[in-house]
Amino acid sequence: MVIHTFAFRWKPGVTSDQKEHAIREIQSLQGQIPGLVETLVGPNISPRSQG
16 A cells, blocks of 8 residues: 655645645545545644644
8 A cells, every 4th residue: 555645835825625626626636646545635734744
């Protein structure tokens, strides 16, 4: 099994609608990429990411 993790830092001014659109686009990759078994998208809740 291979796990890929991607992190995004949004530019100032990015709206919540734009963020939701990006999330939907990432989720839509499921079924389009051969071998992609699972796609998870969510906020980083780790306190280690604060700086």
